[in-house]
Amino acid sequence: AAVxxxxxxxxxxxxxxxYLPRDVDSILKQIVNHVEYTLARTKYNFDEQHAYQATAYxxxxxxxxxxxxxxxxxxxxxxxxxxxxxMEFLMGRYLNNALLNLGIESxxxxxxxxxxxxxxxxxxxxxxxxxxxxGLGRLAACFMDSxxxxxxxxxxxxxxxxxxxxxxxxxKEGYQIExxxxxxxxxxxxxxxxxxxxxxxxxxxxxxxxGKHYEWQGGEVVTAIAYDSPIPGYDTYNTLNLRLWxxxxxxxxDLDSFSRGDYYSAVASKEAAEKISSVLYPNDxxxxxxxxxxKQQHFxxxxxxxxxxxxxxxKDRPLTxxxxxxxxxxxDTHPTIGIAELMRIFMDHESMGWSAAWxxxxxxxxxxxxxxxxxxxxRWSVDLVEKLLPRxxxxxxxxxxxxxxxxxxxxxxxxxxxxxxxxxxxxxxKMVRMAVLAVVGSHHVNGVAAIHSGxxxxxxxxxFYKEQPDKFLNMTNGVTPRRWMQSAxxxxxxxISRWLETDEWVSNYELCRGLEQFVDSADMQREFRxxxxxxxxxxxxRIKKEFGVEVSTDAMFDIQVKRIHEYKxxxxxxxxxxxxxxxxxxxxxxxxxxxxxxxxxxxxxxxxGYVIAKHIIRLINGVSKVVNNDKDxxxxxxxxxxxxxxxxxxxxxxxxxxxSQHISTAGMEASGTSNMKFVMNGGLIIGTMDGxxxxxxxxxxxxxxxxxxxxxxxxxxxxxxxxYGGYQHTDSRLQEAMKQIEANKYCGKDVSxxxxxxxxxxxxxxxxTRDFSSYMDAQARVxxxxxxxxxxxxxxxxxVARMGKFSSDRTIREYGEQIWNLEATPxxxxxxxxxxx
Ligand SMILES: [N-]=[N+]=N[C@]1([C@H](N)O)O[C@H](CO)[C@@H](O)[C@H](O)[C@H]1O
Numbered sequence: 001a002a003v004x005x006x007x008x009x010x011x012x013x014x015x016x017x018x019y020l021p022r023d024v025d026s027i028l029k030q031i032v033n034h035v036e037y038t039l040a041r042t043k044y045n046f047d048e049q050h051a052y053q054a055t056a057y058x059x060x061x062x063x064x065x066x067x068x069x070x071x072x073x074x075x076x077x078x079x080x081x082x083x084x085x086x087m088e089f090l091m092g093r094y095l096n097n098a099l100l101n102l103g104i105e106s107x108x109x110x111x112x113x114x115x116x117x118x119x120x121x122x123x124x125x126x127x128x129x130x131x132x133x134x135g136l137g138r139l140a141a142c143f144m145d146s147x148x149x150x151x152x153x154x155x156x157x158x159x160x161x162x163x164x165x166x167x168x169x170x171x172k173e174g175y176q177i178e179x180x181x182x183x184x185x186x187x188x189x190x191x192x193x194x195x196x197x198x199x200x201x202x203x204x205x206x207x208x209x210x211g212k213h214y215e216w217q218g219g220e221v222v223t224a225i226a227y228d229s230p231i232p233g234y235d236t237y238n239t240l241n242l243r244l245w246x247x248x249x250x251x252x253x254d255l256d257s258f259s260r261g262d263y264y265s266a267v268a269s270k271e272a273a274e275k276i277s278s279v280l281y282p283n284d285x286x287x288x289x290x291x292x293x294x295k296q297q298h299f300x301x302x303x304x305x306x307x308x309x310x311x312x313x314x315k316d317r318p319l320t321x322x323x324x325x326x327x328x329x330x331x332d333t334h335p336t337i338g339i340a341e342l343m344r345i346f347m348d349h350e351s352m353g354w355s356a357a358w359x360x361x362x363x364x365x366x367x368x369x370x371x372x373x374x375x376x377x378x379r380w381s382v383d384l385v386e387k388l389l390p391r392x393x394x395x396x397x398x399x400x401x402x403x404x405x406x407x408x409x410x411x412x413x414x415x416x417x418x419x420x421x422x423x424x425x426x427x428x429x430k431m432v433r434m435a436v437l438a439v440v441g442s443h444h445v446n447g448v449a450a451i452h453s454g455x456x457x458x459x460x461x462x463x464f465y466k467e468q469p470d471k472f473l474n475m476t477n478g479v480t481p482r483r484w485m486q487s488a489x490x491x492x493x494x495x496i497s498r499w500l501e502t503d504e505w506v507s508n509y510e511l512c513r514g515l516e517q518f519v520d521s522a523d524m525q526r527e528f529r530x531x532x533x534x535x536x537x538x539x540x541x542r543i544k545k546e547f548g549v550e551v552s553t554d555a556m557f558d559i560q561v562k563r564i565h566e567y568k569x570x571x572x573x574x575x576x577x578x579x580x581x582x583x584x585x586x587x588x589x590x591x592x593x594x595x596x597x598x599x600x601x602x603x604x605x606x607x608x609g610y611v612i613a614k615h616i617i618r619l620i621n622g623v624s625k626v627v628n629n630d631k632d633x634x635x636x637x638x639x640x641x642x643x644x645x646x647x648x649x650x651x652x653x654x655x656x657x658x659x660s661q662h663i664s665t666a667g668m669e670a671s672g673t674s675n676m677k678f679v680m681n682g683g684l685i686i687g688t689m690d691g692x693x694x695x696x697x698x699x700x701x702x703x704x705x706x707x708x709x710x711x712x713x714x715x716x717x718x719x720x721x722x723x724y725g726g727y728q729h730t731d732s733r734l735q736e737a738m739k740q741i742e743a744n745k746y747c748g749k750d751v752s753x754x755x756x757x758x759x760x761x762x763x764x765x766x767x768x769t770r771d772f773s774s775y776m777d778a779q780a781r782v783x784x785x786x787x788x789x790x791x792x793x794x795x796x797x798x799x800v801a802r803m804g805k806f807s808s809d810r811t812i813r814e815y816g817e818q819i820w821n822l823e824a825t826p827x828x829x830x831x832x833x834x835x836x837x
Pocket of ligand 1: 134135136137139284285286370371376448477669670671672673691
């Protein structure tokens, strides 16, 4: 049917009809325009930082165009949207990713060149927004890129922390120091402050019943303000929205206290409000358990749900149909309070009855678990929830009462099952198990790799799995090939595109299988090696600059970068480095000839309060100092702890890997995602049968990986053997290394003692001593294999070719088909209301 076009539309339509032109000269004008009109600087005098800002604003203009059209198109098509709720979004730098996804990098290169700037240098001006801890936060970012690229209607919702992940510095003694990361010093051109999008969020207070429904009154109210960032898809017009909330005081100023002359509390309430979104809790895979953390969770979830319900209600239809247009994914238990919050909104604001409210709520939410580590499973004391969120505690009690009623009906008298399946953990104090609430309130629950999803069913929620097996799914993680290959590794990406004669693999990774037919081609092998050498050279220069040490790019670059955590066993890595060092010290010149030189790179942050993890960093720096200054060793072994590991550093060093380490105690790394990035960037893995390592091995083949160590099902027995003296390691290399540590060869007693204590059989919970010999055998296999560079490069080519499963596009398609039931909705500029290309 013809679309009714108002006069106003006709006028609007005839201005700004075209998308911003993409030629170099137009882009140059747009950049200089922003220097003048946005940065208010003269076009004759602006430096690299200003050039970055102006470039960012001009790219943002383009994103805003397709962003507005995409949202309008989704509204016009009345599509179902998924809302990804996450306390963390580790986005990394925006500029280069936006230029590549818009397919406009070379034009910007040309325009900036004409202005006397180098695009690479300009991109380095950008701060890396560290709004996340590690894998979980970065996964959310990769997912946003894939959601946009495969044209799924989606929004990301989170918190706009003023202080992101702390900046890590290393003292001259080798200890980690945490520096607050105020990342907004130069502002953020990639966000739009939405002063018109704000919601009240309440805390504390009391509950009244007004005869019709409950009312939550009193307490504290803060205002959530929205900050929107456009998320461009690759090679599509679709541009999604990431909405991050920032807390401000409900009333700008508490005039009453002020007029009472109580100036301090007038300001205090302002600060208290802003504190809610001020800092990210730096814990990875461990819960914070602090009141402010729960406040942060309720803050962003309440604002989000109010926003989602407002959007749904734009069209006149019953809220009992919310699930037909809205899917909400809980990124771990952090947003789980949302289940009680949606019930509150439905019943207290929308007058829905309990059953209708619950029926709709459980059709809206689905939950992803990211770890089985007991210390990471969030539990809040009932007292705290009752104090902070009294209405929610009421609702949680009622959810639990009705839930357990069903359990009792089916298993009368089975008190243990009741206890295991209860959202409330009895005891002093009583606790609310957020993971159980998430399972009870969700229509689907998934783990993030096959082995992990198995443990979620068998170890975390066996009773629930027994009742509803179909509720439990596996969604193996993935990473976006845009940032982690095309942007981070142009050298290798260029080789792949040339041999495949297309760069479509960037949005359809399965096409890379086509590389396998060339695996025996000397030319392809040479080009893969040259790309690797280019990346190793860049990292060698970085090491020279940062540590003043020359490294040879003929050496094998051995990299382990991830959060420092005992289960990730960086300690086992540094112990093997000490053994390698001792072995080299004993080598004859002839043996040294045969020895494969290694550059060992380790990096990662330890949570601020995680003492043992910080000790491990101190030991690594101690070993690095001794080894790197030992003339006997020379180029055969170099060790570096790369400071302040974050997304930008990962993009720089991952392409330079020959071998990367993913050596967690089996059953403890839910998935891992850096393992995928390393192999996609032409390296091989030494690892345990844990997390996604297992599926990577299935996809690329056992010959292309160096697997070692106990299997998950062997762990409990091994722990008991160690604990009760059934097993004592006899590895003389390990004993020698531990003796040296005890002698404080690499660090002081403050560090050596606690670390050695944890290696004692009864204490070695992470089985470092138990897996050590098998690990060293695998390391010896790596050395042997690396000597044959042709076979090595063939393994890397085969591996790159077979990594299609680990593109986050595959992961998101599975979520879309099996959990969210979404339609890909590519925006096609057609109807009158839209611009034309
Ligand atoms: N929390 N948490 N979980 C993790 C990571 N630490 O962020 O989530 C990541 C993303 O799912 C996993 O890859 C990783 O194994 C797991 O430990």
